[in-house]
Each structure stands twice: as C-alpha cells, then as structure tokens.
Amino acid sequence: MSALRRVSWDRIVPLLALATVVLGSFQHKKFLTDGNMTFLVQSIGEIGLIALSMTFLIICGEIDLSVSSIAALSSCMLGFTWQHTGSVWVSIVVAIVVGGLCGALNGWLVTGLGLQSLAVTIGTLALYRGLCYALLGDRRLKPFPAWFTSLNFRKVFGTWVPYVGVLVVVLAIAFGVVLHATPFGRRVFSIGQSKDAARFVGIPVGKVIFRLFVVNGLMSGLAGVVYTIRFASSRPDGAVGMELEVIAAALFAGVSIFGGVGTIWGVLSAVFFLGAIRSLLRLNSLSANELTIVTGSLLLCAVIVPAIGSRLSNRTRRASPPAAPAVSTPNRSDPGHQPQEKQHA
Amino acid sequence: MRKQYIRLATVGAVALLASAASSGTTPATTAGTTAATTAAAGTTAGTAAAIAPAAIKEGLTIAVIPKAINNAYFDAAYAGAQKACAAIKATCEQVGPTEATGAAQVEFINTEIQKGVNAIVISAADADSVAPSLQQAKAQGIAVVTYDADVNDTTARSAMIKPTTPDLIATSQDKWISDSIGPDGGEIAILSAAATAENQNAWIELMKADLAANYPKLTLVDVVYGDDDAAKSAEKAAALLQAHPNLKGIIAPTTVGVAAAAKYISGSEYKGKVQVTGLGLPSEMKAYLKDGTVKVVGLWDPGMLGYLGVYAAGIVASGGDVSTGINVDGTSYAADDKGVIVVGPPAEFTADNVDQFTF
Numbered sequence: 001m002s003a004l005r006r007v008s009w010d011r012i013v014p015l016l017a018l019a020t021v022v023l024g025s026f027q028h029k030k031f032l033t034d035g036n037m038t039f040l041v042q043s044i045g046e047i048g049l050i051a052l053s054m055t056f057l058i059i060c061g062e063i064d065l066s067v068s069s070i071a072a073l074s075s076c077m078l079g080f081t082w083q084h085t086g087s088v089w090v091s092i093v094v095a096i097v098v099g100g101l102c103g104a105l106n107g108w109l110v111t112g113l114g115l116q117s118l119a120v121t122i123g124t125l126a127l128y129r130g131l132c133y134a135l136l137g138d139r140r141l142k143p144f145p146a147w148f149t150s151l152n153f154r155k156v157f158g159t160w161v162p163y164v165g166v167l168v169v170v171l172a173i174a175f176g177v178v179l180h181a182t183p184f185g186r187r188v189f190s191i192g193q194s195k196d197a198a199r200f201v202g203i204p205v206g207k208v209i210f211r212l213f214v215v216n217g218l219m220s221g222l223a224g225v226v227y228t229i230r231f232a233s234s235r236p237d238g239a240v241g242m243e244l245e246v247i248a249a250a251l252f253a254g255v256s257i258f259g260g261v262g263t264i265w266g267v268l269s270a271v272f273f274l275g276a277i278r279s280l281l282r283l284n285s286l287s288a289n290e291l292t293i294v295t296g297s298l299l300l301c302a303v304i305v306p307a308i309g310s311r312l313s314n315r316t317r318r319a320s321p322p323a324a325p326a327v328s329t330p331n332r333s334d335p336g337h338q339p340q341e342k343q344h345a
Numbered sequence: 346m347r348k349q350y351i352r353l354a355t356v357g358a359v360a361l362l363a364s365a366a367s368s369g370t371t372p373a374t375t376a377g378t379t380a381a382t383t384a385a386a387g388t389t390a391g392t393a394a395a396i397a398p399a400a401i402k403e404g405l406t407i408a409v410i411p412k413a414i415n416n417a418y419f420d421a422a423y424a425g426a427q428k429a430c431a432a433i434k435a436t437c438e439q440v441g442p443t444e445a446t447g448a449a450q451v452e453f454i455n456t457e458i459q460k461g462v463n464a465i466v467i468s469a470a471d472a473d474s475v476a477p478s479l480q481q482a483k484a485q486g487i488a489v490v491t492y493d494a495d496v497n498d499t500t501a502r503s504a505m506i507k508p509t510t511p512d513l514i515a516t517s518q519d520k521w522i523s524d525s526i527g528p529d530g531g532e533i534a535i536l537s538a539a540a541t542a543e544n545q546n547a548w549i550e551l552m553k554a555d556l557a558a559n560y561p562k563l564t565l566v567d568v569v570y571g572d573d574d575a576a577k578s579a580e581k582a583a584a585l586l587q588a589h590p591n592l593k594g595i596i597a598p599t600t601v602g603v604a605a606a607a608k609y610i611s612g613s614e615y616k617g618k619v620q621v622t623g624l625g626l627p628s629e630m631k632a633y634l635k636d637g638t639v640k641v642v643g644l645w646d647p648g649m650l651g652y653l654g655v656y657a658a659g660i661v662a663s664g665g666d667v668s669t670g671i672n673v674d675g676t677s678y679a680a681d682d683k684g685v686i687v688v689g690p691p692a693e694f695t696a697d698n699v700d701q702f703t704f
Contacts, residue, residue, distance in 0.1 A: 030459045039455040140497070149477060231448060233473030240446060282456040288414055288443040 079234025103217015447474025530562025
C-alpha cells in the first residue's frame with residue numbers, strides 16, 4: 001500500500017516496459033532479436049514523435065485530435081511537392097511547414113477565438129483529412145527515390161537501432177528538458193493546474209498554448225515525413241487512427257486528461273511498452289481482434305491502478321494525520337498524487 | 346469506435362469486393378470442386394504451353410495475410426488456402442489487421458519475417474505501402490506471392506494470383522443470358538450498380554462489344570443503374586419490365602442488383618418469362634436458383650485465390666520457379682510477363698451445384 005502511494009505511476013511505466021522486454025525475451029526467442037527490435041522501434045516512431053508534443057498539450061489541459069490528419073496531409077504534401085519539384089529536400093521542408101500551419105490554425109481557433117480544443121480538433125481532423133483527398137485523390141504519384149525510402153531500413157553504425165529511434169530519443173531529451181527543467185515547462189504545468197491562476201500570475205496563457213499547437217503540428221508533420229519514408233508512399237488515408245494511439249499512450253503514462261500532470265519519460269516509456277506488448281503478442285500469433293482487446297484492457301488498468309493507489313493513500317492519510325504532510329507534498333509532475341491536488345484546487 | 350466502423354465497413358465490403366472486383370479480375374473454381382468448373386479453368390489454361398508440376402517440400406510454414414480479418418471474402422479465400430496447405434503438408438496461418446490498410450498490414454508482415462516463415466501469401470490493402478516490407482521479406486529468403494490484390498512494385502513478389510479478367514467477366518455474362526433465354530434471343534437490359542462504377546462500366550463496354558460480335562439475336566435495349574441499393578435496384582428492375590414489354594432477360598453485373606432483380610421477378614408474373622443472370626453470391630442466389638427464377642449466375646470463387654496462392658508460394662519456397670506459371674492438380678495456369686496468374690472464368694452456379702459453395 002505504501003509502495004503504491006510512494007511510487008507514482010509514471011515511474012512504474014518504464015519498469016513495465018523493461019519487464020516486458022526481459023520477460024518477452026524468455027517467453028519468445030525471436031522477441032529480443034536485432035531484427036524484431038528494429039521493427040518495434042520503427043513501428044512506434046511516428047507515435048513517439050507526436051506523443052512528445054501531445055504531452056505538453058494535454059498537460060496544459062488541451063488536446064489535439066487532428067494529429068493523424070496533419071501527418072497524412074504532410075505526407076500528401078511531401079508526395080505532391082516531390083511530384084512537382086523533384087526535390088526531396090524541398091518536399092520535406094514543405095511537409096513539415098504544412099504541419100506547422102495546420103497546428104497554427106488549430107491554435108488560433110482555440111486561443112484566438114476561445115473555442116474548445118476538443119471540438120476544434122474534431123473539426124480539423126475531418127478538414128485536414130478532406131484536404132488530403134482533395135490534393136491527391138486516388139492519383140498515383142511517381143515513386144520516391146530509393147535512397148529516400150531506404151532510410152527506413154538504415155541503421156545507426158551497424159547496430160539494430162533505426163534512424164527514427166535516434167530521432168525520437170534526441171527529441172525526447174529536448175522536450176523532456178524543456179518540460180521539466182525550464183521556466184517554459186513550469187508555465188505549462190501552471191496553465192494545466194489552473195488557467196485562471198496562471199493568468200493571474202502573469203503567464204501569457206494564450207500565447208503558450210498557441211505555440212504548443214504549432215509545435216504539435218510541426219511534430220505531426222515530421223511524423224508524416226517518417227511515415228512516408230516507412231511506407232514509401234503518400235496516401236490520403238495514411239496514419240488513420242493514429243491520434244488515438246498517441247493519446248492512449250499519453251494517458252497510459254499517467255498524463256492527466258484534466259491537465260497539470262505528466263512526464264515525458266513516462267509517455268515515451270508507455271509508447272515503447274504498448275509497442276513491445278503488441279510485438280510480443282503478435283509473435284505469439286494472437287489475432288488482431290485479441291490484440292485490440294488486450295490493448296484496451298491495459299489502458300483501463302492504467303487508469304484504474306493509479307486511481308486505486310490514490311484512494312488508498314487518501315484513506316491512509318485520513319486514518320493517520322501525522323503522515324499527511326509527507327504525502328501531500330506538492331509534486332506537480334507526479335500523476336500518483338493528481339487526484340488529491342485536484343480536490344484541493 | 347473508429348476501428349469498429351472500419352471493421353463494419355470491411356465486412357460490408359465483402360459484397361462490394363465481390364461485385365466490384367476491386368482487383369479487377371476473376372473467377373474461380375473451388376479447390377477440387379466440380380468437374381465442370383475445373384474443366385473450364387483447364388480450357389483457359391489449355392491455350393498456354395503445358396507446365397510441368399513442380400516439387401514442393403513438406404513442412405513449410407506459410408502466412409496468409411488478407412487485407413483485413415473478419416471479412417467473409419477473405420475467410421473464403423483462406424479456406425481454399427487451408428485446403429492447399431493440407432495437400433502440400435504445410436502449416437498455414439492467417440494473420441492480418443482488423444482495418445484494411447497497408448500500414449496495418451506491415452506490422453504483420455514484419456512479425457512474420459521475424460518468425461521466419463517460409464512464405465507469405467498476401468492481398469495488398471494498398472499497392473504501395475506494403476512493398477518495402479515485402480522486399481525485406483524476399484531479401485531474407487521468404488517466398489512472397491500476392492493474391493486478390495497486387496502491389497505496384499511487382500519485383501516485391503514472385504507471382505500474383507488474379508481471380509479473373511474483365512474480358513472473362515463480360516463474355517461469361519453474355520453467355521449466361523444467351524443460354525438462359527435460349528436460341529430465339531430477344532431484348533435484354535443491364536441493371537448495373539452506380540453510373541460511375543468504374544468496374545461495372547468497363548464490363549458493360551466489353552459486354553456490348555461481345556454481344557455485337559457473337560450474339561446477333563440478342564438486342565440490348567437499356568442500361569439502368571440501381572446504385573447497389575437493394576430497394577432502388579428492385580424499382581429499376583420493375584421499371585425495365587414496364588418500359589420494355591418484350592424484355593427477355595436482365596443482366597446485373599453486381600451482387601446487390603442481381604439479388605434484387607431476382608427477388609422482384611420471383612414474386613411477379615414475369616417469373617420464368619424474363620431471365621435474370623449476372624454476378625451473384627451463391628448464398629444469396631440459392632433460393633432463386635432453386636425456385637427456377639434464375640438458371641445460372643456466377644462469380645469468382647475466392648477460395649481458389651488462396652488455393653493457388655499457397656501452391657505458388659510453396660513452389661517458390663521450395664526453390665522452384667513460377668515465372669511461367671504453375672501446374673496444380675493437373676491443370677496448367679500460365680503467368681504473364683508480370684507474373685500474374687489468372688485463375689480462369691467466373692465459376693457458374695446453378696440449382697445443381699450451388700450447395701457446394703460456402704460464400
């Protein structure tokens with residue numbers, strides 16, 4: 001009980017990921033092989049990238065459901081620009097910029113017009129996807145050059161690590177530092193705790209949120225580029241449903257949907273954990289139907305377990321008042337304590 | 346929820362797939378079924394040089410990857426694959442995503458590569474996305490064969506099993522209506538899907554050309570569109586009968602249309618006087634075949650796709666060559682220069698044989 005109380009969920013998730021790798025390596029001899037690990041990292045690359053910026057948004061109490069559509073639109077723009085300019089580099093830049101513009105539109109609708117991000121991004125989810133079809137329809141584009149699509153299979157210095165793995169880790173460190181060790185990161189948590197309080201202490205709430213939407217758009221655009229490389233094609237129906245995988249990973253990592261709580265390492269671990277579980281189950285020949293059930297159950301557990309933990313700790317606190325100060329030490333990045341803080345707020 | 350919709354859509358797509366022949370092709374005989382169908386397939390292949398049967402190793406592991414699972418069309422194809430696997434003593438497994446996207450399929454292809462299967466038989470959910478992964482599989486010595494839907498990069502697989510060809514679909518339907526009406530001929534009409542349906546329009550053009558060339562006694566008087574909606578298709582059929590009192594037959598090159606027309610006519614005074622044929626699912630057309638409204642309909646048998654797919658994959662995995670075609674159960678199936686192997690004309694369903702088909 002006391003362990004549940006002290007060890008917060010975002011610290012459990014990396015352990016879960018590690019345990020999965022260790023147990024998985026005993027359970028199936030093909031699991032911890034170079035080849036499988038390469039595939040595993042490739043399969044979670046795009047989700048990992050978007051999850052980094054999405055974590056910031058959710059901590060702010062906002063959400064962006066349009067990320068998969070942005071990624072698809074970027075991918076389509078990449079193909080479209082490649083078709084017309086013949087330059088892959090120009091196309092990559094255009095793709096990422098388009099992602100940023102999509103994010104900026106989301107951000108403006110939310111902060112400029114004061115609309116709810118959930119409603120806005122349900123709308124732009126459809127809008128951006130529609131633009132994909134308008135742009136490409138069912139036309140076939142000329143194939144991308146081989147050096148570009150083979151980036152997917154290239155590995156770092158002869159190891160099993162694919163390029164996308166390095167990209168995610170480097171960006172994760174950058175996002176982690178900004179969130180957990182800079183004034184900007186503290187502002188993000190403050191906004192998530194209470195927008196009014198944040199405004200009261202002089203934080204430019206709208207500006208911060210707008211920027212986060214733009215960054216989220218850029219990251220989705222980048223994910224779109226990675227996606228295009230991985231599948232060697234631009235398709236209007238690309239990345240469908242990815243927003244749910246991103247948000248699921250964030251919530252699994254204990255990022256509070258109400259804002260104010262979450263960590264980058266937790267989210268990254270959750271992305272890896274969910275990918276590893278799926279890989280292991282697939283190796284064991286579970287069908288896609290069973291996979292869906294397992295993933296859903298895991299997500300429920302991730303919501304239920306910390307909730308039970310905090311209930312228990314609340315009860316303990318009421319039963320033994322002297323313990324209270326230690327438990328309620330404010331730690332805004334600690335999801336395990338989130339419910340109490342919300343109650344006190 | 347999104348996934349669920351997609352799943353529903355895929356299930357619904359069975360009929361669509363069947364009627365639209367998304368892969369643009371053909372027919373089939375069920376693995377080892379009627380002599381009639383086998384003979385039909387034999388004739389098509391008979392024009393090509395005979396191909397010697399190739400040796401297949403025992404104990405191969407073969408992964409069959411449909412566009413999506415929970416789909417009756419692909420389950421029927423897999424039933425055929427299992428028959429072939431039993432025949433060549435291989436271990437078969439069907440794995441695949443719940444949503445029909447290339448991206449989702451890639452995860453499964455990668456896993457099968459890791460498992461070290463000997464062969465992958467796949468229906469590409471999209472023609473581009475799966476190609477890089479299939480190339481990887483090939484590079485690792487895994488035999489790759491596509492069925493039902495091909496990849497654009499044809500070097501990513503050794504062979505493609507195609508159900509039929511638009512030409513065969515068109516000429517078969519003309520033959521069925523001619524056989525149903527009898528030697529005197531008369532006026533016929535076509536009840537199609539949507540006016541914009543590409544596959545149907547292509548078939549109709551081919552049917553017109555074939556009618557003009559080979560059936561001087563049949564006159565095509567009208568083409569109407571029921572939009573693959575049962576109620577609308579029945580209305581259109583009724584309107585056709587009103588507008589053309591001398592009408593002798595209706596061809597509906599869509600599963601929805603042919604079932605709707607048959608249902609309408611079976612309950613009307615026209616039963617037995619106006620013939621109906623087209624592309625129909627045996628399960629849906631059984632009642633009308635048995636009650637005499639319809640003499641013959643047809644469709645490609647998805648089981649044959651899985652059946653020949655597994656054989657081709659088994660040959661490649663055993664070090665054999667399928668670039669000129671394959672010989673299965675004594676029948677030669679020739680491959681074209683792109684490695685495409687056509688099963689043959691659509692299977693024909695009559696009151697006598699319809700019970701043998703399970704889709």
